[in-house]
Amino acid sequence: MSEKSAQKRKYILEKAREVFAEKGFKDVTMKDVVEACDISRGGLYLYFSSTEEIFLAVLSDSSDDDDDEAIANALNNDATAGDMLALFLKEQKKEILRKKNSLVRACYEYFSTVDVPAQDNPLRKQFDTAVTIVQALIENGVQSGEFFCADPYGCARNLMYVVEGLKVSAKTIGVSEAAVDRELLYILEGLVPPEE
Known part of the structure; x- marks a missing residue:
């Protein structure tokens, strides 16, 4: 993973953490993460395929x-x-x-x-x-x-x-x-x- 990709992934996880902290797990959608990160849905799917995958990555990184x-x-x-x-x-x-x-x-x-x-x-x-x-x-x-x-x-x-x-x-x-x-x-x- 390139440095730019690693930074983007880290940014997504930081924003996703905020969303999960605010809404819990069950109420979070990929759309919520897209909006929090201000990126396209396709941009998010380059890194993660589901809210579960994002959540587990957030936990692993914290x-x-x-x-x-x-x-x-x-x-x-x-x-x-x-x-x-x-x-x-x-x-x-x-x-x-x-x-x-x-x-x-x-x-x-x-x-x-x-x-x-x-x-x-x-x-x-x-x-x-x-x-x-x-x-x-x-x-x-x-x-x-x-x-x-x-x-x-x-x-x-x-x-x-x-x-x-x-x-x-x-x-x-x-x-x-x-x-x-x-x-x-x-x-x-x-x-x-x-x-x-």
């Missing part, structure tokens, strides 16, 4: 580069495991409370109606990556004596299930910032070593 960059910066600055975990959770909290450009509604509309094998599911890949990152942070904290945890993998998995639940709750029943802080802190308190 693998939270900001989280990776923030954690890499923390690692380079000799931050403690607790500092890095706090930074990771701060990014997760921003995503939970995000009002605009959130794909949560679209994701749940799509994945509740389509059976996608786990190995092909971009949300599963993002979840598993997050669990791996949190597990590594907890293990580092245990080694340094900063954390106490008999099962870092189980704790990391549980933490990410809480984060995912908060994302859904924020879009369905409403969740305050204080509620997000309370739920995340509850899990983090379990990592504090017992006082001797």
Whole structure:
């Protein structure tokens, strides 16, 4: 793919993300994406054949580069495991409370109606990556004596299930910032070593 084509594809995905964030998945048509991108229908079909293909590309391209960059910066600055975990959770909290450009509604509309094998599911890949990152942070904290945890993998998995639940709750029943802080802190308190 030429540089110009790659830029055009990236532009289409950015605009499509806005459309999916606004309308969900089920109400988006190719016409909506054409209008958002201000391109011809044929121009769009050069890159994508369906809204499903566009949506999956949007999900694959939104693998939270900001989280990776923030954690890499923390690692380079000799931050403690607790500092890095706090930074990771701060990014997760921003995503939970995000009002605009959130794909949560679209994701749940799509994945509740389509059976996608786990190995092909971009949300599963993002979840598993997050669990791996949190597990590594907890293990580092245990080694340094900063954390106490008999099962870092189980704790990391549980933490990410809480984060995912908060994302859904924020879009369905409403969740305050204080509620997000309370739920995340509850899990983090379990990592504090017992006082001797």
